[in-house]
Amino acid sequence: MLAAVALLATASAASASSSVTGVQRAHYGETADGVRIDVFTLTNARGAVAKVLTHGATLADLQLPDRTGRNASIVIPVTGKPGPQGGFPSSGAIMGRVANRIAHGRFTLDGRDYQVTANSGVHQLHGGRVGFNKVNWQAETLDASEGPAVKLTYVSADGEEGYPGRVTVSVVYTLTAQNVLRLDYSATTDKPTPLNLTNHAYFNLGGTGDVLDHVLTVNATRATAADADLIPTGQYLEVKDTALDFTRPTPVGARTALLAPARRYDHNFVLNRPAGSKALLFAARIQDPHSGRGMEVWTTEPGMMLYTSPLTPPTGKEPAARNGFYCFETQHYPDAVNHPHFPSTILRPGETFRSTTEFRFSIQER
Known part of the structure; x- marks a missing residue:
């Protein structure tokens, strides 16, 4: 599933290249x-x-060398066309207008009740039936000093998926000379509205196979408690001595027995950061002992959703790629619009939403 493939074979070879060094458009x-x-x-x-695709502002592929110098795709590559629901099945897309969950698709803002579309049972997930991951964005290349960059912009209409306000949102992908993939988000609105953006790339630093022995550290001593529908209860959990304890380097699959019956992570971590800080701070580190590839996640966001494939040891009867990914969705907490004590996701006219996440890559020699 994660094997390096002839990605984007449908791209026209006759398409003109961008004039910006290091960027080609097709x-x-x-x-x-x-x-x-x-x-x-x-x-x-x-x-x-x-x-990067204009559809969903999607990170369609990311190829990096291992310790032998061999390149491989370290995200699940996007191939083919969008499915019947409008998006790609395995997506590195931008999620919004509100990433993650809104309980029962309802919230109250400035005394007015809103009902947004429910697309995950009675709840909303990742912006509704046609979220930001299922629309086409306008794109332009940038002359960025740090490395090749592309800026994608989408205008979300007032009332789209039930949300108030006309929102203009942009994301800039920059691939720096230091092997950092940086995502810079910005947004404005003409009415108060909730906004929570993230990227949903499925990583596997090995390029293929399971991730059970990939070593993970998360800069969080707490997580948000959630019910059976993964809706936050409003309480916080201490991660110490639980399946969520990655305060020290720990293999991803070390505590699979504690994850029954799902045997996968789908949890929001409360990142350790000073109250009110919007600085770019360390969130997580993952290391593949086989390829030598390592990745650090740095973000200005207060939370990070860890989402993985099922973490079941291969039996020989199932493809190893079943265990093949992990997501680091930097964002505000799920259902924050219904929990006033969570960091606010409300964007107001005259304000500019800004957020940055960096994926910093390195090679560990033997």
Whole structure:
């Protein structure tokens, strides 16, 4: 599932390259209703490659060398066309207008009750039926000094998926000379509205196979407690001596027995940061002992959702890739709009939402 593939084979070889060094733009294909999708390929001097689609502002591929110098896709690559629901099945897309969950698709803002679309049972997940991951964004290349970059912008209409306000949102992907993939988000609105953005890339630093022995550290001593529907209760959990305790380097699959019956992570960590701080701070580190690839996650966000494939040891009867990914969704807490003591997700006219997440890559020699 994560094998390096001939990604984006539908891209037109005749498409013109961007004039910006390290960025190429090509025709990828069309959506089911005929909207053109383009792909931007960012390449740095070290040979790292990031591919970004205009549809969903999607990180479609990210290729980095291992300790032998061999490149491989370290995210599940996006191939084919968007499915019948409008998005790609395995997506590195931008999630919004509100990433993660809103309980019962309801919230009250400035004394007015709102009902947004429910697309996960009675709840809303990742912005509704047609969230930011299922729309086409406008794109332009940037002359960034740090490395090749592309800026994608989408205008979300007032009332879209039930949300108030016309929101203009942008994300800039930059692939730096230091093998850092940086995502800079910004947004404005003409009415008060909730906003919570994240990227949903499925990583596997090995490029293929299970991730049970990939070593994880998370800079969090607490997580948000949640019910059976993964809706926060409003309480916090101490992670010490639980399945969520990654305060020290620990293999991802070390506590699978404590994750029954799901045997996967789908948990929001409360990142350790000073109250009110919006600085770019360390959130997590993951190391693959086989390829030598390592990744640190740094973010200005207060939370990080850890989401993995099922963490079941391979039996020989199932493909190893079943265990093949982990997501680090930097964001505000799920259902924050219904918990006033959580960091606020409300964006108001005259304000500019800004958020940065960096994925910093390295190689560990033997």
